[in-house]
C-alpha cells in the first residue's frame with residue numbers, strides 16, 4: 141500500500157552523522173555509540189513538547205530541549221512491521237519486501253501465522269555497524285518475522301531480549317501459542333506466563349522495567365569494554381494491550397496508556413542519565429521516535445496524534461508523522477528545531493514542502509467500519525477519509541500542511557495554487573515510479589503450523605507445544 145520513500149530524514153540523519161564521525165576519527169574508542177529508541181504506536185501528540193496538555197513527559201521534553209526536535213519526521217509506513225523493516229534496512233517496504241500483493245493497498249505485517257519475514261538479501265543496520273566493530277543489541281519488539289532465519293541474531297544483532305511478535309494474548313496454547321520472549325537466540329518464557337506477566341485486568345507488568353535494566357546493563361558492559369555499541373531500544377508498552385509497572389499505574393491523567401507513556405519517559409530519562417554517569421554521553425547519538433502514529437481505533441488504549449488526521453494504518457498525517465528527537469551533547473546544538481521539508485514520496489500520498497498530494501485515499505473498508513472499527517474517530521472528512529479505496533491519480537487531493545495540518549480542506553482544483561503544487565509534485569512521482577524496483581513480497585503466505593509452538597530453547601524450559609500440520613493459505617489483510 142504505502143510505497144513511501146524511507147523518510148529522507150531518518151536515513152540522512154543516521155548516515156551523515158554516523159559516516160562523518162566514522163570518517164573523522166580513527167580507533168574504535170571514538171566511534172560514536174548509537175541508540176535508537178523506537179516506541180510502539182506512540183503518537184506525535186503524546187509528548188509534552190508537542191503540546192500534550194497533561195505534560196507527562198518531562199524527560200522527553202528535556203531531551204528535546206537539549207537536542208533537536210523534528211516536528212516533520214515521517215515513518216516509512218503507518219504499521220509496525222513494515223515501518224521497522226524500513227528503519228533497519230533504510231529501504232521502502234515495497235523495496236525490502238515488507239508488503240503484500242494479495243490485495244490492493246492493504247496493511248500487511250507479521251502476526252505469528254506469517255510464513256515470511258525479513259529477506260536474507262536485505263542488509264540491516266547492525267550488519268553494517270558490525271564491520272566497524274560495533275556490538276548490537278535489540279531490547280524489545282522485533283517484528284520482522286519469527287521463524288529462526290528471520291530472528292535478530294541471524295540478521296546482524298549480537299544480543300536480544302524481547303519478543304518476535306506483538307504481545308497479544310493471553311492465548312490458550314492449544315489453538316494459538318502465547319508469544320515467546322527470547323534472550324539472544326533462545327526463548328526464555330512466554331507472555332502472560334511466569335515471569336512475563338501482563339495482568340489483563342489491571343494492566344500491571346514489569347516488562348518495561350526489565351527492558352530498562354537490560355539496556356543499562358548492555359550499555360555498562362560495552363562502555364567498560366570500550367566497545368562501540370548500537371542499542372535498538374524498542375519497548376512495546378504503549379501498544380494495546382497497554383501496560384505499566386505498579387509504580388506508574390494510576391499516576392497519569394490518561395489511564396493506563398498514559399501510565400505506559402510515563403514509564404517510557406522515565407526510562408528514557410534514566411538511560412540518558414546513565415550515559416552521562418558513565419561519561420559516554422558526548423560520544424553517543426540517541427534518536428527517539430515511534431514506529432507509526434497512535435492507534436485511534438484502540439480508543440482509551442491509544443494515544444494522540446495532535447492536530448493530525450486519523451492515525452495508525454492510514455497514510456494521513458496521523459498515521460505517518462512521528463514524534464522525533466535527536467540528542468548528542470556536544471554534537472547536536474541544543475534547542476534547535478529542524479523543519480527541513482525533506483522529500484517523501486509514495487504511491488498513496490506524497491509530501492513536497494508543505495504540500496501533500498493524496499493519489500489514493502482510504503481509511504478502512506465499509507465492512508470493517510460498520511463493525512465498529514474506526515481509524516478516524518470524530519474526524520470523518522468527506523471524500524478524504526473514504527471507506528472505499530478511491531483513486532485520485534488523475535486529480536490528486538492536495539493539502540497545504542502549513543495552513544491545514546489536519547488535512548481537512550483540499551485545495552480547489554481550479555486554483556493556481558493547486559496547479560503549481562501539482563506541477564512540482566508530478567515529476568517527482570514519475571521519477572519515483574520509474575526507478576522503483578519492488579522487492580519480492582514477503583507477507584503473502586500464512587500457515588498455522590509456523591506459529592510460535594516450539595521456538596528454539598523451548599525444550600530447556602518445558603514450553604514446547606505441538607502445532608497443527610502445515611496448511612498454508614494466502615493471508616487476508618483486513619485493513
Ligand SMILES: *[C@@H]1O[C@H](CO)[C@@H](O)[C@H](O)[C@H]1NC(C)=O
Nearest residue numbers: 335336337338339344345346
Ligand atoms: C513486579 O515485580 C514486583 C517486585 O518484584 C512483584 O511484586 C510483582 O508481582 C511484579 N508484577 C507482575 C505483574 O509481575
Ligand SMILES: *[C@@H]1O[C@H](CO)[C@@H](O)[C@H](O)[C@H]1NC(C)=O
Nearest residue numbers: 352353354355356357358360
Ligand atoms: C539490573 O537488575 C539486577 C537484578 O535486579 C540488578 O542487580 C542490577 O543492578 C540492575 N542493573 C542496573 C544497571 O540497574
Ligand SMILES: *[C@@H]1O[C@H](CO)[C@@H](O)[C@H](O)[C@H]1NC(C)=O
Nearest residue numbers: 167168169273365366367368
Ligand atoms: C577496540 O575494540 C576491541 C574489540 O572490539 C577491543 O579489544 C579493543 O580494546 C578496543 N580498543 C580500544 C582502544 O579501546
Ligand SMILES: *[C@@H]1O[C@H](CO)[C@@H](O)[C@H](O)[C@H]1NC(C)=O
Nearest residue numbers: 521522523524526530549550
Ligand atoms: C465528493 O465526491 C463526489 C464524487 O466525486 C462529489 O460529487 C461530491 O461533490 C464530493 N463532496 C464534497 C463535499 O466534496
